[in-house]
Amino acid sequence: MNAVTIKDVAARAGVSAATASRVLSGNAATSEDSRRAVERAAKDLDFRPNLQARALRSTRSDTIGLLVSDVRNPFFADLAHTIEQAALAEGYVTLLGNANERADQQNRYLDTLIARRVDGVIVAPQGNDTGTVQQLVDREIPTVFVDRVIPGIDVPSVTTDSSTGIRQTVEHLAALGHTRIGYIAGPQSVSTGRERFTAYQDAITAAGLSADPDLVVFGDFQAASGSTGVTTLLGLDDPPTAIFAADSLMAVGAIAILNRLGLRVGEDIALVAFDDIEWFSLLEPALSVVAHSVEDMGRVAVDLLRDVIDGGTPQSVRLPSELIVRASSATAIRPRRPAAPPRPTDQQHADQQHADQQHPEH
16 A cells, blocks of 8 residues: 555645645644644544655755846846745745846856755746756756746746737737837847747737838847847837837836937837836836736745645746736827928018019919
C-alpha cells in the first residue's frame, strides 16, 4: 500500500498542498475552516508526516529573494510591494534586489541570495544570460519567473499576454484615422521586449496600416530612451500621428520631450503606454494605457513559489491585458491642412486690379 502523502490530505480536505503543509507544520497563516478540514483529513487517512522531510523543513530560513528589473520603474515598485506583502502573509520575509536592467548586477544579487540560503527566489530575469539563473535550478532552489522568462529554463512563471491589449490599441488608433503609428520598443534581449514588438507588428499587419520600419525605434525600458525615440520619430519626413511606448518609463520620457517641444498630447499627437501606473490617470490629459494587474501578478508569483517550496510542480500562469482609453488618444486625427497662401501686399493688390481692367474676362 502506498504511503499517504500531504497531497492526498490536501485533496481530501479540499485545499491546496501549500495550505495543508502550513496547517500540519503549525503555521498560523491559515483560516480556522482550513485548519479543521486538514486535521480531519489527516486523521481520516491516518497520515504520518515524513520525519526526514520535517527535519529538512526545520532548516528553512523563512526568507525569499526577489529580484526586480529596475526599482525606479513604477511597475516593478508596485510589483515588489505586492510580492512583499503577500509573502509576509505566508510567513516569509523578502530580500529585495535591483538588477537595474543589467545582467551583471542581476548575477551579483543572485549569488548573494544563494549564499544566504533563501527558501526560494522570484526573479524578473535580465536578457538571456542564464549563468547564475541556471545555478538556482541546478542547486534545486525553488525559483519562479515573474513578468519575464528565459527560454530554455523550465521554471514556473507568471507573465502577461500582451497581444490582446496591443491589438486593441492599434485597432483603436486606426479607428481614429491614424495610419502611421510610431512604436518605441523595448530591448529585444528581454522576453517582454520581444513579445510586445511581435504583437505590435502582427496588429499593424492585421489592421492594414503602414509597416514602415522607420516607425519603430528601440529603447531600453528607461525614460531617456523614450525621449530619444520621440525625437527620432518626429524627425521623419512623414512623422507618425500616434506613438505607442512599450513600457511606463519610456512613456514618461516621451511625455517629457513632447511637453518640451510644445506639442499637445491628445490633440497634436496621440500617445499610449504599456503598463498602467496610478498617476497616469491623473495627468492632464490622462494617459491611455495597456493595463495588466500587477496585484494579481504579485500574488500569483508568491502562490507559485510557495507551491514549489512545498514540493509541488505548478503550471505557469498567463494574465490578460486590455486597453484603457483616456484623453491622450481619444480624439480623432485632425487632417493636415495646407498652409494658407500669403496675404497680398497693397501694391500687389493694385497691380492685380490694373491687370483685370486690361484683360477683362469674357
